[in-house]
Amino acid sequence: MYHKNYLLLFSAVPAVLFFVSCNKAKSSQTSQLFVNGKVDGIVSCTSNGLFPVDSALYMEGGGKEFYESKVNTVKPKGPTPKGMVFIPGGEFSMGGVNPVGMENGGQQNMNDARPIHRVYVDGFYMDETEVTNAEFTAFVKATGYITIAERKPTREEFPGAPEENLVAGSVVFTPPDHDVSLNDHYQWWQYVKGADWKHPLGPQSNIQGKDNYPVVHIAWEDAQAYAKWAGKRLPTEAEWEFAARGGDFGKMYAWGNQFKPDGKWMANIFQGKFPVSDEGKDGFVGIAPIKQFSASTYGLYDIAGNVWEWCEDWYRPDYYEELAHRDVARNPQGPDSAFDPMEPNEKKKVQRGGSFLCTDQYCTRYMVGTRGKGEFRSASNHVGLRCVKDLK
Structure with a gap:
């Protein structure tokens, strides 16, 4: 990016x-x-x-309450595609729970995930895991595709930038060696020349032996290209949340309301003093291979944490207000355009699920109803993708 x-x-x-x-x-x-x-x-x-x-x-400012989900009972015709799971679809309450003081999370305001509103989605198939390095390698070998992070920025894109700065690369999490204020994320993110999906930490790194790790440094355009090649597409935000909730409603997390049920870690997130030191109490410092934590109700792995997942929708913080005025929003596709008042000139798409950098100290977006966002032509080493496929 x-x-x-x-x-x-x-x-x-x-x-x-x-x-x-x-x-x-x-x-x-x-x-x-x-x-x-x-x-x-x-x-x-x-x-x-x-x-x-x-x-x-x-919730304060929460609008409608959570109602019981109504899950479709119709089964798909034919076998489920390899590596995917069937998501039945149905009607559910969409949006985020946000109790202040909840132990191990929930202390951030997430007004863009409210009001709670009723949504219906048709059934679909969803990848059981995030797209891996091996899968993305097959795509690149078959098509010759070059990701945005691998392309040299143009002077037209960045007029006035020094020529020496117009070098391909991407953004990499770079923890400082001392405590820092959490009000300036530039203290732990750096643009690294030569960083891309094959070199996630920079040109001296590689993905050898990491075929089963999620691919990262994927911009939304890259995710779209992969999904089209695979005969799939990116999920809408509503589809993503229905799948993550597993037919349940009003939960804090994809797995329930306890952060660590019976003391068990359920997702790859950040433990320790953020952003200085990830203690790896969940078994991993940084990104983890797929399928290291229990699957969700619908058989999805890493639906919380590990890497962010792109959705089809443009991001607007006020979009849920629009949907809340409908009785039930059927298969919502997102707003017609993007707008983020914090960066009004950036066109952003929705991201979901959180990443290995989410923590109760800064980002609790592993909570199931919460939303993320990213400039659609940007990438970093904690953003990947998961695809869906329509029923035949």
């Missing part, structure tokens, strides 16, 4: 999840979530006291 503002990591302002109101329960009650100043958990209350059939999670 070439442009001056080479990466946007997401600003945060505290928000509050006040309560779960059991206004439909037989016995009127309000379940308080704060215990000793922290959110103790996601509380669901129902008319029968057993299952969250009519539970409602209300």
Whole structure:
């Protein structure tokens, strides 16, 4: 990626999840979530006291509540494509839970993931893993494709830039050797000449022996090219979230509401003092091979953490406001154009799932309803892709 503002990591302002109101329960009650100043958990209350059939999670500025998902029951005709899983589709509540004080995460404001709104998506197939180096290598060998990170920037793209700076490369996470303020991401991201998908940390690095690692330094245009070659496409943001939720609703994470159920790490994320030192408590410092953590309900691996995944949609922080005015948005394709008030001149696409750099200290985008964004012709060493395919 070439442009001056080479990466946007997401600003945060505290928000509050006040309560779960059991206004439909037989016995009127309000379940308080704060215990000793922290959110103790996601509380669901129902008319029968057993299952969250009519539970409602209300957030500050959250709009509609979470309603029970309605998963399609129709099965696909024919076998599931190799390396993919069937996602049945259906109707669900889309958007992010954000309880302030939730242990191990949730302390960032994510207003672009609200209001909660109702969405329906048709069934589809989805890659069970993020696209690997081996798969992307096959694509390049078959087509001769050259990624954006491998192309020399042009003077037309960057008028006034010194000629010596117009060199192919990409952005690489480069941890500082001392504590830094988290309000300036340029302190841990550097544009590295010669960094690309074959050289993820720069020209002296390579991907030998890493066939089963997710490919990175993939711009949205690169992801589109790969998906078309593979006979697939990129998921819409709504499809991605439906698949990640696994037919459930109102969850903090793709796997439930406990960050580490039974003490088990569920995703490759950052542990330690960000951005200085990743302690690798989850077993990995930096990117991990595919399938190192448990699969989701629908059989998806690394749907949280490891590398960000591109979606088809343009990014706008106000898009959910538009969808919330509909009864149920059917197969939404995203807004017609991009806009990010923080960088109004950059055209951005939605990214989902978070990466190995997400942490409760800075970026909690491994939470299932949250959103990321990236300039569509930019890449970095924590962005990859996962594809989907329409049912025949």
